[in-house]
Structures are given as structure tokens and as C-alpha cells.
Amino acid sequence: MSVGVGNRAALTWVVNISVIVLVAAWTLPTFGILVSSLRDKDQLAITGWWTSLTSSERNLPAQRAPAPAEAVQDGDVWVLSGELFEGEGGKASSFGISSRAPQAFEPGETTELRDGGMLTVDETGGYRIEYSKQPEGTRGQRIFVTGVEPPRFTFDNYRQVLFASGLAQSFINTLTVTIPATIIPILIAAYAAYALAWMEFPGRALLLAVIVGLLVVPLQMSLIPILKLYTDLDIGKSYIGIWLAHTGFGLPLAVYLLRNYMAGLPREIMESARVDGASDFDIFRKIILPLSFPALASFAIFQFLWVWNDLLVATVFLGNNEEQLVLTGRLRELLGSRGGNWEILTASAFVSIIVPICVFFGLQRYLVRGLLAGSVKGG
Numbered sequence: 001m002s003v004g005v006g007n008r009a010a011l012t013w014v015v016n017i018s019v020i021v022l023v024a025a026w027t028l029p030t031f032g033i034l035v036s037s038l039r040d041k042d043q044l045a046i047t048g049w050w051t052s053l054t055s056s057e058r059n060l061p062a063q064r065a066p067a068p069a070e071a072v073q074d075g076d077v078w079v080l081s082g083e084l085f086e087g088e089g090g091k092a093s094s095f096g097i098s099s100r101a102p103q104a105f106e107p108g109e110t111t112e113l114r115d116g117g118m119l120t121v122d123e124t125g126g127y128r129i130e131y132s133k134q135p136e137g138t139r140g141q142r143i144f145v146t147g148v149e150p151p152r153f154t155f156d157n158y159r160q161v162l163f164a165s166g167l168a169q170s171f172i173n174t175l176t177v178t179i180p181a182t183i184i185p186i187l188i189a190a191y192a193a194y195a196l197a198w199m200e201f202p203g204r205a206l207l208l209a210v211i212v213g214l215l216v217v218p219l220q221m222s223l224i225p226i227l228k229l230y231t232d233l234d235i236g237k238s239y240i241g242i243w244l245a246h247t248g249f250g251l252p253l254a255v256y257l258l259r260n261y262m263a264g265l266p267r268e269i270m271e272s273a274r275v276d277g278a279s280d281f282d283i284f285r286k287i288i289l290p291l292s293f294p295a296l297a298s299f300a301i302f303q304f305l306w307v308w309n310d311l312l313v314a315t316v317f318l319g320n321n322e323e324q325l326v327l328t329g330r331l332r333e334l335l336g337s338r339g340g341n342w343e344i345l346t347a348s349a350f351v352s353i354i355v356p357i358c359v360f361f362g363l364q365r366y367l368v369r370g371l372l373a374g375s376v377k378g379g
Contacts (some may be wrong), residue, residue, distance in 0.1 A: 008136075011243045014114075015058055022215070026192050028136070032048075032049040032050070033048040033049075033271065033346050033349050033350070034346075034350060035052050036049045036052075036342065036343070036346040037157055037158070037343070037346035037349070037350055038153045038154065038155070038157070039052055039152070039153060039154070039343070040152035040153070040154055040343075041153075041156075041341075041343040042058065042085055043056050043152060044057070044279045044342050044343050044346075045342065047206065048059050048220065051125065052151055053151055053154075054147050054151065055090075055149060055150050055151065056148070056149055056151070057093060057146060057147070057148050057149075058146070058149065059102055059103075059144070060084065060085075060144075060145050060146070060147050062099070062102075062143065062144050063084055063142070063143050063145075064073075064141070064142050064143070065080050065082060065127065065129060065140040065141045065143060066082070066140050067137060067138045067139060067140050068080070068115055068117065068131065068136060068137040068140070069135065069136055069137055069138060069373075070133035070282065071129070071131055071134070071135050073134070076132075077130045077131060077132060078130070078133070078134050078135060078168075078248060079128060079129065079130055080117075080128070080129040080140075081126065081127065081128045081129070082126070083124075083125055083127075084125040084126070084127060084143060084145045084147075085099075085120070085124075085125035085147060089145065090125065090147045090148055090149035090150060091107075091123050091124065091125070091148045092107045092121055092122070092123055092125050092145050092146070092147055092148075093107070093146050093147065093148050094102075094106060094107070094145070095121040095127075095143060095144060095145040095146070096143075096144040096145075097111060097113065097119065097141065097142065097143065097144070097224070098144070098147035099142075099144065100145070100147075102144035102146065103144075103146050105121070107121055107122055107123040108120070108121075108122060108123070109121075111175075113129070113141055115131075115135060115137055116131060116132070116135070117129045117131050117135065117141070118130045118131075118252075119141065119143070121143065121145060124136065125145065125147065127143055129141065134279050136211075146200065155346065157343040157346070158347045158350075158351070160344060160347070160352050161331070161334065161344060161347045161348050162351065164330070164334055166322060166325065166330060167327075167330055169179055169322075169323075169325075170325050170326055170327045170329065170330035171327055173318075173325060173326050173327070174308060174326045174327040174328075175355075176239060177242055177243070177246075177307060177314065177326060178304060178308050179254070180239075180243045180306060181242070181243050181246035181247065181250070181303070181307045182300055182303045182304045184243060184247045185246070185247045185250040185251050185254050185299075185303060186254060186296055186299060186300060186303070186330075186361060188247065188251060188254075189251055189254030189255045189258050190258055190284075190288075190292070190296070192251075192255045192258075192259075193254075193255050193257075193258035193259040193275075193278075193285070194252070194262055194284050194288055195260075196208055196211075196255070196259045197259050197262040197263040198262065198263075198270060198278070198280075198283075199280065208259070211252050211255050211256055212252075212256060213365040214245075214252040215252045215253060215256065219249050219313070220312075223312075223313070223316050226245060226317075227246075227316055227317065230317070235285075235339050236317070237317065237319050237321075238317075238318075239318075239324075241317045242314065242317040242318055245313055245317050246303075246306075246307050246310075249313070250299075250303050253299065253302065254299050256297050257295055257298065257299050258292060258296070261292055261294070261295035262288055262292055265288070265291055265292075269287055270283055270287070273286075273287060282362040296379065297363040300359075300363060301359060301360055301363050301364070304356065304359050305356050305360070306351075307326075308339045308350070308355065308356050309328065309356070310326075310328065311326075311328040311329060311332065313342075314326045314328065314329060315329065327352055328352065329351045331344075331348040331351070331352060334348065335348075
């Protein structure tokens with residue numbers, strides 16, 4: 001008996017540790033994206049989010065001092081002076097006068113320039129060029145500086161995303177695609193699941209096996225044939241076409257999930273209803289649907305998240321025209337042709353998940369019950 005208790009305690013520890021690891025594996029990257037979305041884009045480009053609370057060192061863009069001819073006399077010398085950090089704060093860790101050696105000198109050192117001037121850069125980023133005689137020339141000296149900057153956070157990334165041209169229209173377009181593409185497969189799958197669970201007809205087992213097999217078929221295989229069919233039917237590049245496409249892609253999972261749930265409902269309830277004279281439609285509408293709400297909500301969450309975050313299917317069946325461009329397509333355009341604007345990418349991620357998060361937390365209490373339904377049956 002004691003061995004059993006000991007094993008159970010050890011298993012509990014294993015389960016708890018596994019849950020903590022899984023939660024951390026999902027939470028830490030999300031937290032990192034959130035921190036990155038609030039960071040200055042220049043610091044984000046060179047350091048990771050885990051360094052966001054510490055100062056960062058980076059090579060600032062080369063700056064050109066005023067032309068030597070603009071030097072002002074100060075006693076026996078002519079002087080040019082200015083600031084390299086442009087009011088951003090920070091400290092200079094090194095500087096240089098050539099792109100080949102941008103970190104050649106320490107702050108406070110003095111180096112001779114080609115035109116005879118003497119350049120000094122202090123730790124605050126201020127520079128001073130002194131000439132022993134009045135200089136001539138119209139081309140200023142380039143100065144390279146490596147700065148240690150304090151952490152900077154900003155909402156400019158979110159402003160750029162939220163106030164992007166056409167974003168509101170893309171948000172409406174995404175809702176127009178997602179809501180019907182979530183509701184339609186639920187309506188169809190609920191009827192099919194009831195028939196597969198409680199109605200006897202030839203080929204029922206084979207039909208269920210085909211539906212399960214469709215779960216593993218890559219949807220990419222069917223995109224071109226379906227688009228060609230839509231073009232022949234004159235519904236290509238339309239909302240009707242993408243609604244039907246998402247319905248077809250979502251039906252196998254919906255039918256499988258709902259069928260398992262409905263098959264686990266007590267048989268006595270259905271038999272009592274039939275004794276009272278209820279038809280299959282009455283049983284489905286008055287008994288099955290209310291009892292199956294956890295499974296319906298579970299699938300609704302999955303389908304909504306899938307359609308809301310979809311880009312491939314929307315691009316194929318709607319295209320990239322401005323009137324029908326969905327949110328994921330609009331955010332992709334903000335990234336530019338090279339996709340290197342990390343500050344836009346991270347801010348876009350959180351802008352795009354606002355609605356899915358609301359849907360998830362609104363229905364999450366039904367999620368586990370719906371997923372586990374039918375997995376265990378009493379004797």
C-alpha cells in the first residue's frame with residue numbers, strides 16, 4: 001500500500017513539473033513578443049528582449065560635422081562642435097573617423113584629421129574639432145560613434161499598426177470571413193454528428209472512417225482544384241467561395257469532435273424521448289443540442305482561431321485587392337517586401353490576437369469538457 005502511495009506522489013510531481021514546463025514554454029515566447037513590441041526599433045534590431053531592461057551598445061549611423069569653413073573662432077583656435085546622440089541620451093564607448101575603424105578611439109582621446117583639425121569626442125557624445133588657423137573646405141568630417149544607450153520603450157510601433165491605411169476595412173473583412181466560416185460548419189456538422197452517433201443506416205462505419213481519414217489530408221492539395229471549380233461556377237474571389245472553402249476544411253474535425261461527444265451522452269435520455277413520441281429532429285433540437293454545447297463551443301474556438309489567423313486560404317480565394325484584404329494580409333504588407341521590420345511584426349501579433357483572446361476566454365470553460373468528451377465511458 002505504501003508503495004502505491006509513493007508512486008502516486010512521484011507521478012503527481014512529474015505531472016506538476018511537466019505542466020510548469022509546458023506553461024513556461026508557451027508563456028515566455030509570448031511575453032518576449034509583448035516586450036519586443038514596446039521597444040525602440042533600433043534597440044530591438046540588435047538585442048534580444050531579455051536585455052530590454054539593461055543598456056545596449058550599438059554603432060550609431062555616421063554623422064557629418066559642419067563644413068570646416070563654418071568654424072567659429074574661439075581665442076587662438078577655430079572650433080566646430082556638436083552632439084552625436086541628438087538628444088536621445090546615452091554614453092559614447094568609442095569613436096572613429098573611418099568606416100574601417102569605427103571604434104579606434106576611446107572617449108576623451110584626441111585624433112588628428114586629414115585637414116589638420118583635432119577631433120575630440122567626450123563620453124556624453126559631444127564632439128569638438130579645433131583648427132590652429134582658419135580652415136577652408138565645404139565637406140565636413142564624418143564621425144563614427146559606438147554608444148551605450150539606456151533602454152527605451154515606446155508605443156510608436158502600435159500607433160504605426162493601428163493607424164495604418166486600410167486597417168479598419170481589413171478588420172471588417174476578417175470578421176466577414178470568420179463569423180460565417182465558424183457558424184456554417186457547426187450547423188452542418190451537428191446534424192451529421194447526430195446521425196453518425198444515434199441513427200442506424202448502411203455504411204455508417206465506413207463514412208466515419210472516411211471523415212477520420214480526411215483529418216490528415218493537407219488542405220494545400222485541394223486549393224488549386226477548388227479554385228478552378230469556383231472559377232467555373234463564377235464564385236471565385238468572393239466571400240461565398242471562402243466561406244464554403246473554410247466549411248469544407250473544418251467539417252472533418254467538427255464532425256469527429258461532435259460525434260464523439262454525442263455518442264457519449266446517456267442512451268436512456270434518447271430512449272425515453274422516443275417512448276414519449278419524440279422524433280429524431282425533436283430529440284436533436286431539444287435534447288442533443290443543449291447537452292452538446294461544450295463540444296460546440298470547443299470547435300467554435302478552434303475554427304474561429306484557424307480562420308481568423310489564416311492567410312493562405314484568404315489569399316487564394318479572396319486575393320489581395322484592397323476591398324477584400326483580410327487583417328493578416330494587411331499586416332503582412334506593413335512588414336515590407338523583406339519582412340525585416342521586427343517592431344511592426346511584434347506589434348501586429350498583439351493587435352491581431354485581441355479578438356481571438358476575447359473569444360477564447362469567453363468560451364474556455366467549455367473547452368476541456370468538450371475535448372475530453374467521449375474519451376472515457378462508464379461501464
